[in-house]
Amino acid sequence: MDDHILKLEGITKVYPNGIVANKDVSFSVKVGEIHALMGENGAGKSTLMKMIFGIEKPDEGSIWLNGSQVEIKSPDAAIKLGIGMVHQHFMLVPSLTVTENMILGIEPTKRGFVDVQAAMRMTREIAEKYNLHVDPQAKVADLPVGMKQRIEILKALLRGAKILILDEPTAVLTPQETEELFKQLLLLKENGHTIIFISHKLKEIKDICNRITIMRAGRSVGVYEVDAVSEEDISRLMVGRDVVIKYDKQKNTPGATVLKIDKAGYMNAIGKQMVKGVSFEVREGEIVGIAGVEGNGQRELVDMIAGLSGWNSGEVLLQGQNTKSLSIRQIRELGMAHIPEDRMTFGVAREANIQDNLISNRVFDKRWGSFFLNKKRIKEMAEKSVENYRVKCESSEQIVQMLSGGNIQKVVVARELALSPKLLIADQPTRGIDIGAAEFIHKKLIELRDEGNAILLISADLNEVMELSDRLLVMYGGEVVAEFGEGRQVTEKELGLCMLGLNRTSENIGEQEEQVYGIRTQ
Amino acid sequence: GSTEKDTASESTSKAGKPLKVALLIPGNVGDKSFLDSAANGLTKMKDMLGAETKVVEMGMDQTKWEPTMSDISEQNYDVIVTGPWQVEEVLAEVAPRYPKKKYILFDSELDYASGKFGNVASLLYKQNEASFLAGALAAKVTNSDMPLATKSNVIGFVGGMDIPVINDFLVSYIQGAKYVNPNIKVAVSYIGDFVDSAKGKEMALAQYNEKADVIYNVASQAGLGVLEGAKAKKKYVIGTDTDQAEIFKSTDPEKSELILTSILKQIDNSLLLAVKDMDHIKWGAAQSYGLKEGSVGMALNEFFKKNVPEGIRNELAAIQKKIESGEIKVDTGLGMSTDEIDKIKASVRP
Amino acid sequence: MLTFFHLIFNVEFGYAVFRVTTPILFAALAALIASKGGVMNISLEGTMLFSALSGVIVSAYTHSAFLGVLGAMATGILMSLLLAYCALDLKTDIFLTGIALNMLASGGTVFLLYILTNDKGMSGSLKSLVVPNIKLPLIQDIPIIGPIISNHNILTYLSLISVVIVYLLIYKMPIGLKIRAVGENPGAAASVGVNVRKIKYMSLMLSGLFASLGGAFMSMGYVSWFSRDMIAGRGFIGLAAEAMGRGTPLGTFLSSAIFGVANAVSNSLQAMSLPAQFVQMIPYATTIIGLLLYSIQQTNKSIKAKNTKELKQ
Amino acid sequence: MESERSKVLFEIVRTVVTVAIALLLAFVFILIVSKEPSKALYQFMVGPFLSVRNMGNVIELSIPFIFTGIAACIMFQARQFNMIGEGAFFFGGIMATVVALKITLPMGIHPIVAILMGGIAGAVSGYFIGYCKAKWGANEFVNSLMFNYVLLYAGLYMLINFLRDPKKGQLSSFLIPDSAQLPKIVDGTRIHVGLFIAIIAVILTYLFMYKTKWGYAIRMTGFNAKFVAYSGINVAAAIVISQVAGGFLAGIGGATQILGMHQRFEWSTLTGYGFDGIIVATLARLNPAFVPVAALFLAFLRTGADIMARNSDVPSEVVLIIQAIMIILISASGFMAKWRQRMIARKSKHAEEQGAIAC
Ligand SMILES: Nc1ncnc2c1ncn2[C@@H]1O[C@H](COP(=O)(O)OP(=O)(O)OP(=O)(O)O)[C@@H](O)[C@H]1O
Ligand SMILES: Nc1ncnc2c1ncn2[C@@H]1O[C@H](COP(=O)(O)OP(=O)(O)OP(=O)(O)O)[C@@H](O)[C@H]1O
Numbered sequence A: 001m002d003d004h005i006l007k008l009e010g011i012t013k014v015y016p017n018g019i020v021a022n023k024d025v026s027f028s029v030k031v032g033e034i035h036a037l038m039g040e041n042g043a044g045k046s047t048l049m050k051m052i053f054g055i056e057k058p059d060e061g062s063i064w065l066n067g068s069q070v071e072i073k074s075p076d077a078a079i080k081l082g083i084g085m086v087h088q089h090f091m092l093v094p095s096l097t098v099t100e101n102m103i104l105g106i107e108p109t110k111r112g113f114v115d116v117q118a119a120m121r122m123t124r125e126i127a128e129k130y131n132l133h134v135d136p137q138a139k140v141a142d143l144p145v146g147m148k149q150r151i152e153i154l155k156a157l158l159r160g161a162k163i164l165i166l167d168e169p170t171a172v173l174t175p176q177e178t179e180e181l182f183k184q185l186l187l188l189k190e191n192g193h194t195i196i197f198i199s200h201k202l203k204e205i206k207d208i209c210n211r212i213t214i215m216r217a218g219r220s221v222g223v224y225e226v227d228a229v230s231e232e233d234i235s236r237l238m239v240g241r242d243v244v245i246k247y248d249k250q251k252n253t254p255g256a257t258v259l260k261i262d263k264a265g266y267m268n269a270i271g272k273q274m275v276k277g278v279s280f281e282v283r284e285g286e287i288v289g290i291a292g293v294e295g296n297g298q299r300e301l302v303d304m305i306a307g308l309s310g311w312n313s314g315e316v317l318l319q320g321q322n323t324k325s326l327s328i329r330q331i332r333e334l335g336m337a338h339i340p341e342d343r344m345t346f347g348v349a350r351e352a353n354i355q356d357n358l359i360s361n362r363v364f365d366k367r368w369g370s371f372f373l374n375k376k377r378i379k380e381m382a383e384k385s386v387e388n389y390r391v392k393c394e395s396s397e398q399i400v401q402m403l404s405g406g407n408i409q410k411v412v413v414a415r416e417l418a419l420s421p422k423l424l425i426a427d428q429p430t431r432g433i434d435i436g437a438a439e440f441i442h443k444k445l446i447e448l449r450d451e452g453n454a455i456l457l458i459s460a461d462l463n464e465v466m467e468l469s470d471r472l473l474v475m476y477g478g479e480v481v482a483e484f485g486e487g488r489q490v491t492e493k494e495l496g497l498c499m500l501g502l503n504r505t506s507e508n509i510g511e512q513e514e515q516v517y518g519i520r521t522q
Numbered sequence B: 001g002s003t004e005k006d007t008a009s010e011s012t013s014k015a016g017k018p019l020k021v022a023l024l025i026p027g028n029v030g031d032k033s034f035l036d037s038a039a040n041g042l043t044k045m046k047d048m049l050g051a052e053t054k055v056v057e058m059g060m061d062q063t064k065w066e067p068t069m070s071d072i073s074e075q076n077y078d079v080i081v082t083g084p085w086q087v088e089e090v091l092a093e094v095a096p097r098y099p100k101k102k103y104i105l106f107d108s109e110l111d112y113a114s115g116k117f118g119n120v121a122s123l124l125y126k127q128n129e130a131s132f133l134a135g136a137l138a139a140k141v142t143n144s145d146m147p148l149a150t151k152s153n154v155i156g157f158v159g160g161m162d163i164p165v166i167n168d169f170l171v172s173y174i175q176g177a178k179y180v181n182p183n184i185k186v187a188v189s190y191i192g193d194f195v196d197s198a199k200g201k202e203m204a205l206a207q208y209n210e211k212a213d214v215i216y217n218v219a220s221q222a223g224l225g226v227l228e229g230a231k232a233k234k235k236y237v238i239g240t241d242t243d244q245a246e247i248f249k250s251t252d253p254e255k256s257e258l259i260l261t262s263i264l265k266q267i268d269n270s271l272l273l274a275v276k277d278m279d280h281i282k283w284g285a286a287q288s289y290g291l292k293e294g295s296v297g298m299a300l301n302e303f304f305k306k307n308v309p310e311g312i313r314n315e316l317a318a319i320q321k322k323i324e325s326g327e328i329k330v331d332t333g334l335g336m337s338t339d340e341i342d343k344i345k346a347s348v349r350p
Numbered sequence C: 001m002l003t004f005f006h007l008i009f010n011v012e013f014g015y016a017v018f019r020v021t022t023p024i025l026f027a028a029l030a031a032l033i034a035s036k037g038g039v040m041n042i043s044l045e046g047t048m049l050f051s052a053l054s055g056v057i058v059s060a061y062t063h064s065a066f067l068g069v070l071g072a073m074a075t076g077i078l079m080s081l082l083l084a085y086c087a088l089d090l091k092t093d094i095f096l097t098g099i100a101l102n103m104l105a106s107g108g109t110v111f112l113l114y115i116l117t118n119d120k121g122m123s124g125s126l127k128s129l130v131v132p133n134i135k136l137p138l139i140q141d142i143p144i145i146g147p148i149i150s151n152h153n154i155l156t157y158l159s160l161i162s163v164v165i166v167y168l169l170i171y172k173m174p175i176g177l178k179i180r181a182v183g184e185n186p187g188a189a190a191s192v193g194v195n196v197r198k199i200k201y202m203s204l205m206l207s208g209l210f211a212s213l214g215g216a217f218m219s220m221g222y223v224s225w226f227s228r229d230m231i232a233g234r235g236f237i238g239l240a241a242e243a244m245g246r247g248t249p250l251g252t253f254l255s256s257a258i259f260g261v262a263n264a265v266s267n268s269l270q271a272m273s274l275p276a277q278f279v280q281m282i283p284y285a286t287t288i289i290g291l292l293l294y295s296i297q298q299t300n301k302s303i304k305a306k307n308t309k310e311l312k313q
Numbered sequence D: 001m002e003s004e005r006s007k008v009l010f011e012i013v014r015t016v017v018t019v020a021i022a023l024l025l026a027f028v029f030i031l032i033v034s035k036e037p038s039k040a041l042y043q044f045m046v047g048p049f050l051s052v053r054n055m056g057n058v059i060e061l062s063i064p065f066i067f068t069g070i071a072a073c074i075m076f077q078a079r080q081f082n083m084i085g086e087g088a089f090f091f092g093g094i095m096a097t098v099v100a101l102k103i104t105l106p107m108g109i110h111p112i113v114a115i116l117m118g119g120i121a122g123a124v125s126g127y128f129i130g131y132c133k134a135k136w137g138a139n140e141f142v143n144s145l146m147f148n149y150v151l152l153y154a155g156l157y158m159l160i161n162f163l164r165d166p167k168k169g170q171l172s173s174f175l176i177p178d179s180a181q182l183p184k185i186v187d188g189t190r191i192h193v194g195l196f197i198a199i200i201a202v203i204l205t206y207l208f209m210y211k212t213k214w215g216y217a218i219r220m221t222g223f224n225a226k227f228v229a230y231s232g233i234n235v236a237a238a239i240v241i242s243q244v245a246g247g248f249l250a251g252i253g254g255a256t257q258i259l260g261m262h263q264r265f266e267w268s269t270l271t272g273y274g275f276d277g278i279i280v281a282t283l284a285r286l287n288p289a290f291v292p293v294a295a296l297f298l299a300f301l302r303t304g305a306d307i308m309a310r311n312s313d314v315p316s317e318v319v320l321i322i323q324a325i326m327i328i329l330i331s332a333s334g335f336m337a338k339w340r341q342r343m344i345a346r347k348s349k350h351a352e353e354q355g356a357i358a359c
C-alpha cells in the first residue's frame, strides 16, 4: 500500500437539480501533509469535501480511508472516522453561546446535566492552546464573522480530527490571525495530522501547503508539489489564462464630499459603546479603506451608514443630508449601495433565483415596469450581469442556494455595483472569490472611483485594502486610531501594529477631522 | 340508475318485503340528546317492525344536506325521517321533487297550508311543557328540606349556545320556576358549543359557587360536564333529552343519585309509532306531542322516586295535569325576539 | 346583584384557575419542546384527543388509573412518531401532516369508541377511572391559600412540575442542547455529528408525551369519561400560549396561566348581565391585548437600544 | 440542468403512484371495517362522477376551498403563519348578510356590494394582524388564532341581535333576498356565479404574486426578510399587504359562500374552511395557480367520502381517517426521491458524455 491516508476514486456527484458538480474526480492526500485544493468559484471543491464529510453522497466512485473502502453516510460517521471539517459557510447556531456551539454533540456531563464549568474550561483551553481567542459566554449571533470563523476552526480542532478539512478558513481572518492559524496547522501536521486546505489566496498556499490539487469545472486538472509550481502556473491552471495581480491605478483627484461622518457613536443592546465619536469623510473619486481587527466597530459603522441601524450621537450625512430619519430605501435613493459582509444573512434570498436577487435594490424603479414587473427586461439585465461577472450557473433562473459560495458573492457584487452608486460600502467585497474574479471586481471598484464615485472599503484582506485605498483608516476599540495616505505606501507591519491598538496616529482624531489627510505613522 | 329501483320498491314493500327507513340527521349521532333519540327510534323500528334501517349523518355543513337528502330520496327507501328545525328548508325543497316518497319531519313543521307537502308529516314536541316542569321542580327543590338543598332560592341553567331552541327550554324553565316561586333567582350560562364538556363543568361549578342548588343542563354532550360539576360539588342537577341518570347508573351511581330527573322528548317512541301507523297519521300536516300524549315529560326513574320527596312529586303531577288541561299556558321561546328573552333572563337574575 | 369583584375574588376562583390551566399548560409545554426542535406541532389537538381516549380505555380494562395514564402517554408518543415519520422520512409538509393527524384523531377516536362501546358520543358505558386529587399536607391548612392550591388533581401538580422538568431538559441537559441546535440550524447540528433525524424524533416524542398528559387530564381528571372532540381547541390554545411565552418555559407557564385566568373569569362572568358572546370572547380578547401590550413594550425597549432610530426598513 | 418537462413528468408519475398507494391503503382500511368493501370503495372513488349533481357537488365545494386556499398562499408566501382565513371567512359571510338584508340594491349590484363588504371585513381583519406583526412583532399565529374567536363571537352577537329570524328554531338570519343571491349557472347543480369569481381571483392572485412588484416583495420577504429590508424594500408594507390581501380573499370567500350556497346566514361556529384552505395551499405548494387543482382534489375527497358514508356501511368517521391518509401521502415529497436522484444522475451524466463527444 501507499502512504495515502485518504483516497477518492472516480467520484461523480450530480445534484438533484441535475448539476454535475464533480465529474470522475480522483483525489488523494498523504499522511501528515497539508494538501491544497484550488479552483475557480464553482469548480466543485466544496462539493468534493462535503462528500468526504458525509454531507453529500457521491453518485459514483469510491472513498478509501487507510486502504479500505468506506461509505461515509453522515457527518457523524465522518467524525467517527476521524475527519473534521470547517465549512465555507458558518455551521453555527446563532442563539447559542460560543461554549454551547463548541461542545454540541460532545457535551461533558455531570449527573445527566451538561457540565457547564467543564464545557467552558474545554473551550478556554482549546482557545488558548491554538491562540484563537473567543469569549466562551458570548452569544454567537452577536459576534462578527471573524470571531465566528475562529469558533468554527476551534470546533473542528476540539473534536480531534486526524484529517482536517478547511474550506476557506482564512477568508475573513486578519493577517495576524491567519499567521497564528498557520502556526497551529504546521504544528498539527508535525503531530501527524493531515490537512486539506482550500483557499483562493495563492500566497497562503505557497506558505504552508505541500501538495496542491487543482480543479476546474468539476474535474481534477492535476496534482503538483507546491514547490514545483509558481503562483502564475497555478492561476493559469485554474483559470486558463494569466491573472494580473497589480492594477493600473491612477492617482485620484477627490471631489466633493459624499459621505460625512461627524462624531458618530453607537451603543449596542447591552450598553457597550461600539463606535465612539468617529469622524471622517469620503469624497467623490476616492476609495477610503478601513482596516481593523473584527469587532472594533467596523460592522456597527457600516450598519449606521447603510441604514441598518441608528446611532446615539453625532451625525451621518450622505450627500449633505442627515440620514437619521431616512428609510433604507431613501438612503439608497441618495446613491448608497452596500456589499454586506454576511452575504448569506443580508446579501441574498437563497431560495430565490438569480434574477430575483439581482433586482432587489431597484425593483421599484420604473425601468422594470410601473406596477407589473417587466420580466423580459429583468432577464436581459440578469443575463448580462451573469456574463460580466462570470457567475457560474445554468441560467439566470437558477436558485441562488445552488451556486457555489464565490458565485453567490458575485451575484451580490453585481447587484450593488449595477447602479453606479455615489457611495459604495464594500464590506469584504471579494470574500471567497477566486483570483480571477477578484481581479475583475477590483477593476470594477477602481473604475467606479474613476467615474467620480465614493467608495468605503472594509476588508480583512490587508492586501486588498492596501492595494485599493486612496486613504486608509484604522479602527480600534470603536475609534479611528490611525489614518494613512495611499494604502500602497503603508507596510503591512505598520498597519498591523495600528490594528492591534499599539500605535496611534492621532489621539483625538474625532476633534480634528479637518486636517488629517496624509498623516503618516513614524 | 336509481329510478328503476324506485318503482320496484314501491310495489314490493307493500308485498311484505321489509320496510326501508332512512334517518337523516344534521350533525352526528352520539350527542346523548335528540339525535341519538331519533337514531334509537330507528333501532326500535328494526327490532320491532323488522325494518331495514339506515342512519345518515349529514354533518355540520348545511350545504351538504340538500345533496344528501336528494340522493337518499332517489334510493329505494319507503320512508325518510329527518329533523329537527335546521333541515326544514332543505326538506321543503326536496320533498316536492319526490312526491312518491314519504317524509317524516320530527320537531319541526313546514308550511302545510301551501298544499305542496302532501308527502310530509310533522311530529311536534312541546318540549317547553316538560321544561316548565323542570323549572317547577328546581324551584321546589332549592327551598325543600332535601339533604343537599340550601334554601338559597337560586337555581341554574347551563345551555349549549345562545340559540333559539336552547332559549325555548330556558324560557319555560324560568316560567315554571316562577310559577311555584315568583321570587326565584335563575343563573344562566352558555357554554358556547355543544362539545366542550370540561367547560360545561366549569359553568356548573361557577353557578354552584353562586349558590345554585339545582342546575338544568341543556347542552347535549357538553352538558355531561355539568353532571361532573354536580358530582364534584355534591349538588343536584337535571338532565335533558336522554335519561342521563341511566347512562351512569352502572359506571358511576354516585352521579346518578344527584340527577333528579331528565326532561325527555321521546322522539324514538313517537317515530316508531308514526312509522308503524303510516296509514293513520296525518300527511301534509303536523301532529303535536306534548305532556298529554306522553311524548315529552320527566324521566320518572328510580332515582326520581327515591330522591325527590313525595310532596314535590305530587305537586309536579298536579302542575302537569294543569298543563295538560290547558289551565297553565306554557310560553315558548321560539319566535321570541332577543330583547324579550333578555328581559325574561333579567327578571330572575341573582 | 352579583358584582365583578364578588365573582373573581374568592377561593373557588383561585382554585378553578389551576384546573383550567392544567391542560393548556401541558399542551403549551408540548408545543415548546417541539418548537425548540424547529417544529410547530399543530397536531397537539389530535394527540391530546387520542390520549384522552386511550387513557379511558386502558383504565377501564385494567382497572388502574395509573396504567390508564401510561396508556395515554404511550398513545401520545405513538402519535408523534407517526408525525415524525411522515415529516422526516416521507418528507411531507409537517404543518399539513399535523392538520391531517387532527382529522385522523377526530375520526379515529369516535370510530374506536364506536367499536368498543357501540356509542359514538361518549364512553359512559366504560367504567374508567380518574386520577385522584391530593391534599397537600400542611399547606392545606393555611387559610385562603390552602383551599386554592391544595386538593388538586395529581396531574395538575405534575403540570407545574413539568415546567421545571422542561426547563431542565431544554436548558441543562445534553438532549436539550441538541434539540435547540437542531431546531435552529439543523445543518450546523449535523456538521458536528448530531443525528438531526433522531433528535427531531426525540423532540417530537417528548412533545407528544406532554400533550398526552394534557389529554389524560381531560378525560381522567377534568371529567371522568371520553367524549367526541372533547379537547375543544385546547391544543391550539397551548400552541398560542407557547408562542406568546416567546419560547421560554417560564414565559410559557405565565401565558398559560393568563389563559387560565381569562377562561376562569369568562366562566364566572356569565352570571353578570353581559351578552354571552362578549363574555365568551374574554379569554381571546385578553390574550390579544396581553400580546399587544407585551409586543409594544418590547418594541419600545429595542428602539431605545437601537440608538433612537426607529427602523423604517 | 433538468428540463421543466421532465420535472412535470416526474411530478405526474409520482402523484399517480402515491394516489395508487393511498387508494390501496384506503382499501385495506375499508376492507377491515366494511362488509362490502368494493362497493364502498367504488362509491368513494367513482361516486362523485355518477351524476351531474354529484359532480356539481365537487365543484360547489371547491369554491370556498379556492378562496381560502389562495388566501393562505399569499399569507404563507410571506412566511406569516396567519390563520385569519377562518375568522375572515366567517365574518365575510356575516357582513355580506348585513348588506344583503339591510340595504336595498338592484339585482346585479346587490351581490357585488355584499361580496365587497365581506372582502373589506376580511381585509380589515388581515390588516389588524399584519399591522401588529409589522409594527410590534406581535406573533401573527397567536393573534390570528385568538382573533378568529373574537370575530366569531362578534359575528354571533350581530346575528343574534340584528339579523336573526325569530321564527326559526335554529340560529339563523332572515332569508337573503333574491336580489342578493348569486345565480346558479349549471342546471341540476348548485354551481353558482361564485365559481367565476373564484377563477378570476386565482388569476389575479397569481398575477399579483408573480408578476407585480409587491408580489415580488412579498415572496422575497418570505425567503429572507433581512435581505428585503437591506435592499431598501419596506418589509412591514409587504407583510401588511399580504395579510390584507389574504384576509380580503377569505372574506370574499365567506361572502360568496353565503350568497351562493345558503338561503340565510346559518353558521353558528367557525366553518373550518380556513383550515381547509391551508391544506389546499400546502398541497398546491403555495402557488395560486395550482390551488384550483388542489381544491378540486380535496372537494372530490370530501364528496366521495360523503357518498360512501351514506351509501355503504362505512361509518362517517372512517372517512376522516381515509382523508387524512390521502392528504399525508399526496404531500409526501420524499417519496420516490431516491429513485428520482438516480434518474437525474444518470441523465445528467449521459448528457455530459454526449456533450463531450460532440465537442
Ligand atoms: N446544493 C446544491 N444544489 C445544486 N447545485 C449545487 C449545490 N451546491 C453547489 N452546487 C453547484 O455545484 C457546483 C460546484 O459547487 P461547489 O460549491 O462545490 O464549488 P466550489 O469549488 O466550492 O466554489 P467556491 O470557490 O465558490 O466555493 C457549482 O456549479 C454549484 O452551482
Ligand atoms: N441526493 C442527495 N443530496 C444531498 N444529500 C444527500 C442525498 N442523498 C443523501 N444525502 C445525505 O446523506 C445522508 C443519508 O441519506 P439517506 O437517508 O438517503 O441514507 P440511506 O443510508 O440510504 O438511508 P437510511 O438512513 O434509511 O439507512 C443524509 O444526511 C442526506 O442529507
Ligand SMILES: [Mg+2]
Residues within 6 Å of the ligand: A045, A046, A047, A088, A167, A404, A405, A406
Ligand atoms: Mg466552496
Ligand SMILES: [Mg+2]
Residues within 6 Å of the ligand: A073
Ligand atoms: Mg440514512
